[in-house]
Each structure stands twice: as structure tokens, then as C-alpha cells.
Amino acid sequence: MWDRMVVEKMEEYIGEYTVACSFQNVEDNFLWAFAGIYRPTSDSSRNSLWEEVAGLHSWWELPWYIDGDFNVVRFPSERLGDSRLRPAMSNFSDCIFDLGLVDLPLMGGAFTWSNNQPWSKLDRFLVSPEWESHYSEVCQKRLPRLSFDHFPILL
Template sequence: MWDKRVVEKIDAVLGSYVAACSFKNVANGLVWAFAGVYGPNRVNSRRLLWEELAGVMSCWDMPWCIGGDFNVTLYPSERSRGVYSRATMRDFGEFISEQGLMDLPLVGEISTWSNSRSWSRLDRFLVSTDWEVVHPDLRQKRMLRVCSDHAPIMLECNPFSGGKRPFKFENMWLKAEGFVDKVRSWWASYDFHGTPSYILSKKLQALK
């Protein structure tokens, strides 16, 4: 399932909804983990998925990449029709926040599953912030759906061939103790001269 010339498997964990492996890159020795997810169809079993996945992630303190069919949407806009549970979406969002994960931009159509009547975004990649530090230019790309009701998704770790890196801000940074004070001190330390609009522009550039 993986190229041994590229990565070496260190350990593995298999659960009811999650299959996870920790790896070591052959080229640079980086240790990281991947979890493949197949979420339950029953609403009352979804919390078992979050509990299991959180438990698996606690096994290894390293950068994480998680992907698969979660069988749940994160936002109402990710479903064309039908009944959805706000509590289920809230639980999904809280899991992402509590585990310090990032929901990556999706390039292409928003739907990853569809039939003749409706569509939903059930499949996605989530990564930890330390994974994003190693691979700063990340995005997930919806591929062409061929013979399944699910469209495959490719995780691109270096999709930008050139140019400036896009600015990113994570809401969970606001929960870090002292973060706001640190940003305030950085902002106050910048000293530029010129028109008010010029000074604001240069301060924003420096803060970024």
C-alpha cells in the first residue's frame, strides 16, 4: 500500500472505523502518521468515531494526516438536500477544533458523493498544524468520479509552483494563552513613516 523506497512503516493501529499507521520518511527521517477513516452510517454511532479517532491520535505525538469517508458533512452548505443533523455537524466541528486539526481547501466541485437525486461532501482530508508546518502549501483536489458514487480526492502537498504563499489564520490560535498579547506587542513594535494608509499596509505586511 506504500512505496518502501519512500516511507518505512513504524507501527499500526486498527479500530472499528479507523486504520492508522505511523511512518518514517526514507529521504529526511521525518516521522508522521496517517489515519484512514470510514465513518458509520448511523447517526447515533458518529460519536464512537470521534472517540476512537481521538484515542488513536493519542498513541503517537507526531504530525497527523487524516482522510477518508467520514459519512457526515461539516456545514449545511455541503449537502444539496435531505435531512441533516446540526448536532452531528457540531460534534464534527468540535472534534476538529479539540484535536487541533485543519480542514483544507477543496479545489473543484464541492461534492464528493452523489447519486441521481442529491449530493454531499462526505470525504475530506484533515491535517494537524505541525503537518501544515512541514507542508505549508496544502490543498485537496476532487478528481473525476468514474465507477463509484464517491469521487476520489488527491492531497497535494506542493501545489504552488511559484509566487507568494497565501496568508492563513487559524481560529484555534486565539485559544493559545498569550497569543493576542503577542500580536498586540508585534503590532506596536512596527515603526513605519508615511501616509496612514501606507503605514497600515506596511504593518499588515509585517504582521503577516
């Protein structure tokens, strides 16, 4: 799944909503963590997700990035035709703020999902400032959608 000549996996964690690993770069010994998000769909599940992510953050205390289909937008502008700020949006933004994460700008389009319903930005990469500093050229880019309802995103 990763090139062992580039990174060495140190630890792993499989939670209810996340799969996470800590890594060490072979070239410069930089230690960092990654978490991939499963798609919780209810507000109560999302609150459990935010708690799980906060626990991972405190467990490793490393520069890190998180990606996945969060199945929630942060702002009404991230859902075409929606102008209401909902509690789930505020909770998502609060989690990002509380963990000190950076929501990278999305290049190549504003939305990542549509299934014959309003276009939304459900998928994203979130990074810690330390991770972003180490990879100063980092950006996320929406790629062309082939056949699924989600656009792939490249970090």
C-alpha cells in the first residue's frame, strides 16, 4: 500500500470510523500520522467520529493529515443551493479548529460529490500546520470523475 523505500509504518489503529497509521520517512526520518475516515451519515455518528479523531490526535501528537468522505460540509457555500448553517457543519468546523487543522483549498472545482442531488464538498484533506510546513508545496486537487458519485482528490 505504500513504498517501504519511502516510508516505514510505525503503528496502526483501526477504529469504528478511522483507519490510521503513523509513519517515518526513510529519507529524513520525519515522523507523521495519517487517518482515513469512514463515512458516518448520522449526526450522532459524526460526533463519535470527532471524538475518535481527537483521541488519535492526542495519542500520537505528530504532524498529520486526515482524508476521506466526511459526509458533511463545513459551510452552506459547500453545498449548491443551500444557505442554512446546520449544527453538523458547526461541529465539523469546531473539530477542525480544536485540533488545529488546516482545510486545504480545493483546486480544480468547488465540489466533490453529486448523485443527482445538490453538489457538495464532502471529501477533503485536512492537515496539521507542522505537516503542511514539512510539505510546503502541498495542495489538494479534484480529478475528473469517471463513473462514481465522488470525484477523486489528489494530495
